[in-house]
Amino acid sequence: MSIKIKQLENVARNLRHDTTEMLYRAGSGHWGGSLGMADIFAALFFGGIIYYPWKKNQWNRRDRFILSCGHICPIFYATLDRLGFFGDKKAILRKLGSPLQGHPSHIHIEAVETSTGPLGQGVGVAVGKALALKMQKKKQRVFCVTSDGEHEEGSTWEAISSAAKFKLDNLIFILDRNHLQIGGSTEEVANLGNLAERYRFLGWDVFQTNGHIMPEILDTFRKVKRANGRPKLVIAETTMGKGVSFVENDYRYHGRAPNEEEYKKAVTELRK
Amino acid sequence: MKNLQSEIKNLQLKMSCRQGYGDEILALAKKNKKIIVLSADLMDSLRVAEFKKKFPNKFLEMGVSEANMISVAAGLALEGFVPFTSSFAVFTPNQAVSQIRVSVAYNKANVKIVGSHAGVSIGADGATHQALEDIAIMRAIPGVTIFAPADYWQTRRAVRAAAKMNGPVYIRFGRGDIEQITNEKTPFKIGEAQILKKGKSGTIIAHGESVHRALLAVAELAKEKLDFGVVNLPTIKPLDEKTILNLARKTKRFVIAEDHQLTGGLGSAVAEFLAEKYAIPMEFVAIRDKFGESGEAEKLVKKYHIDTEDIVEAGKRVMGRKR
Numbered sequence: 039m040s041i042k043i044k045q046l047e048n049v050a051r052n053l054r055h056d057t058t059e060m061l062y063r064a065g066s067g068h069w070g071g072s073l074g075m076a077d078i079f080a081a082l083f084f085g086g087i088i089y090y091p092w093k094k095n096q097w098n099r100r101d102r103f104i105l106s107c108g109h110i111c112p113i114f115y116a117t118l119d120r121l122g123f124f125g126d127k128k129a130i131l132r133k134l135g136s137p138l139q140g141h142p143s144h145i146h147i148e149a150v151e152t153s154t155g156p157l158g159q160g161v162g163v164a165v166g167k168a169l170a171l172k173m174q175k176k177k178q179r180v181f182c183v184t185s186d187g188e189h190e191e192g193s194t195w196e197a198i199s200s201a202a203k204f205k206l207d208n209l210i211f212i213l214d215r216n217h218l219q220i221g222g223s224t225e226e227v228a229n230l231g232n233l234a235e236r237y238r239f240l241g242w243d244v245f246q247t248n249g250h251i252m253p254e255i256l257d258t259f260r261k262v263k264r265a266n267g268r269p270k271l272v273i274a275e276t277t278m279g280k281g282v283s284f285v286e287n288d289y290r291y292h293g294r295a296p297n298e299e300e301y302k303k304a305v306t307e308l309r310k
Numbered sequence: 311m312k313n314l315q316s317e318i319k320n321l322q323l324k325m326s327c328r329q330g331y332g333d334e335i336l337a338l339a340k341k342n343k344k345i346i347v348l349s350a351d352l353m354d355s356l357r358v359a360e361f362k363k364k365f366p367n368k369f370l371e372m373g374v375s376e377a378n379m380i381s382v383a384a385g386l387a388l389e390g391f392v393p394f395t396s397s398f399a400v401f402t403p404n405q406a407v408s409q410i411r412v413s414v415a416y417n418k419a420n421v422k423i424v425g426s427h428a429g430v431s432i433g434a435d436g437a438t439h440q441a442l443e444d445i446a447i448m449r450a451i452p453g454v455t456i457f458a459p460a461d462y463w464q465t466r467r468a469v470r471a472a473a474k475m476n477g478p479v480y481i482r483f484g485r486g487d488i489e490q491i492t493n494e495k496t497p498f499k500i501g502e503a504q505i506l507k508k509g510k511s512g513t514i515i516a517h518g519e520s521v522h523r524a525l526l527a528v529a530e531l532a533k534e535k536l537d538f539g540v541v542n543l544p545t546i547k548p549l550d551e552k553t554i555l556n557l558a559r560k561t562k563r564f565v566i567a568e569d570h571q572l573t574g575g576l577g578s579a580v581a582e583f584l585a586e587k588y589a590i591p592m593e594f595v596a597i598r599d600k601f602g603e604s605g606e607a608e609k610l611v612k613k614y615h616i617d618t619e620d621i622v623e624a625g626k627r628v629m630g631r632k633r
């Protein structure tokens with residue numbers, strides 16, 4: 039295994055650890071989905087997929103990143119923290135006065151391109167940003183993480199349609215396909231159908247990857263670069279709670295923080 | 311005054327309004343075959359998981375699709391069912407305002423919209439999830455009855471009244487386990503204020519979780535020899551104009567307290583009414599054109615100035631004003 043892969047896997051483990059710690063201290067928040075996206079976030083931000091020169095003078099040249107399913111923001115905050123965004127300040131979540139709001143807030147954190155929380159809005163803002171970049175002939179791309187549950191909102195499909203209409207090949211959605219939401223499995227709660235087919239039918243290029251195998255994730259994103267007039271979707275097949283055995287695939291951890299016992303168990307597992 | 315002190319002490323164990331919704335809708339469905347419960351992936355938060363278990367055929371899980379849930383409920387209602395939609399106040403009304411306006415209200419469809427987790431007092435989830443304008447939105451739509459019950463039992467009574475009446479209803483309440491103001495036997499009539507205490511200096515009017523804070527504030531004001539009354543107004547619309555006009559004439563000063571924007575809330579409803587009928591000095595304890603943020607509920611209530619001490623201060627201020 040290459041050194042780079044090993045390093046990225048380490049980053050993912052650190053992100054899981056930081057997320058768990060942050061949520062434990064906050065006492066509330068969304069643990070399961072955050073853990074499940076750690077490998078993808080490590081790949082996106084540390085694996086050279088997203089161009090993210092956060093040092094101020096190059097900030098305008100960044101790829102735009104939007105977390106449309108805002109509730110899993112702990113994993114985004116942990117990523118920003120590891121990138122050095124918060125400097126020496128400790129990343130404190132969900133407390134009065136902390137910029138790390140319960141859902142990502144644009145007015146609190148510069149890297150949060152748009153405030154999200156209510157599902158079905160970030161996807162549309164991503165379309166707007168991609169359009170704006172195109173209209174100004176800018177080369178940057180827009181990456182937008184969206185959840186499967188978010189595809190039950192009508193507005194999500196409105197965004198998907200308009201992205202294809204405007205030929206936004208600079209727009210990349212990453213779908214956190216963990217097949218779970220608050221009330222159980224996405225197939226029980228709703229009727230999502232074949233998401234890959236639905237996107238393709240509307241004019242998108244669709245790519246699939248296991249969301250936890252680092253080489254496969256990197257390979258998949260390497261394929262997505264072509265400018266061909268079509269927006270891109272990367273479906274990441276993920277496991278909610280990945281990396282902490284008792285959280286994995288248990289929807290009851292969708293919207294909970296670890297208690298003390300769970301925190302200790304989780305951290306021990308993540309250190310192994 | 312003695313009475314009131316013991317009343318505050320007697321407040322039973324803390325219970326949530328959403329549990330009141332879950333319990334009452336279960337009880338109602340046993341008798342009323344027309345009741346349907348819809349949820350937009352917030353079944354546990356709205357305490358209707360038990361309903362789903364007991365009445366699987368009367369429960370519709372709509373997924374995360376609030377706008378659709380409201381229109382579907384309108385369809386069900388227009389065919390004779392009594393649908394209760396269940397979500398956070400920040401999503402219904404907010405995610406579905408046009409559907410509520412046309413599919414429900416303009417049609418006079420018999421839909422009951424239940425919005426939980428209202429106000430800054432939900433705490434950690436932050437501004438995106440703190441509904442502070444839901445009453446304003448719903449008040450502006452013609453023909454919608456609005457309930458904002460103060461505790462568990464009042465929520466049960468409001469849900470019961472909503473099921474019984476014909477027409478669109480919005481029921482809003484907060485998330486937390488809160489002090490109990492009413493009990494099983496406290497009367498509840500649509501459009502009727504509940505006078506908790508009479509006072510000569512002025513009247514504090516409140517809804518929801520602010521009612522308890524109003525009671526505490528009155529005790530504080532009494533220490534300064536100010537004798538304020540307290541009115542709980544669980545029906546925001548239609549407004550209990552008769553009681554409000556009476557109290558305005560008798561007590562001459564109002565303080566109105568709520569976990570909601572000043573714009574369009576109960577305060578503005580009362581002010582609009584009295585400006586035409588009998589203008590008196592009023593002070594408002596409400597959110598002043600701001601978004602909330604993450605934090606502990608008690609700290610937010612303090613920071614956004616809707617706490618007991620803010621009601622006390624407003625009481626003192628209003629005393630310095632003349633009609």
Ligand SMILES: Cc1ncc(C[n+]2csc(CCOP(=O)(O)OP(=O)(O)O)c2C)c(N)n1
Pocket residue numbers: 068070071072107109110155156157158185186187188214216218219220278292350351352374376401405
């Ligand atoms: C418009 C809207 N309705 C409801 C919610 C409440 N909510 C938060 S997460 C969620 C669904 C979770 O499913 P998914 O988006 O797939 O996220 P995951 O469970 O995989 O983290 C819901 C309904 C919301 N955030 N926005």
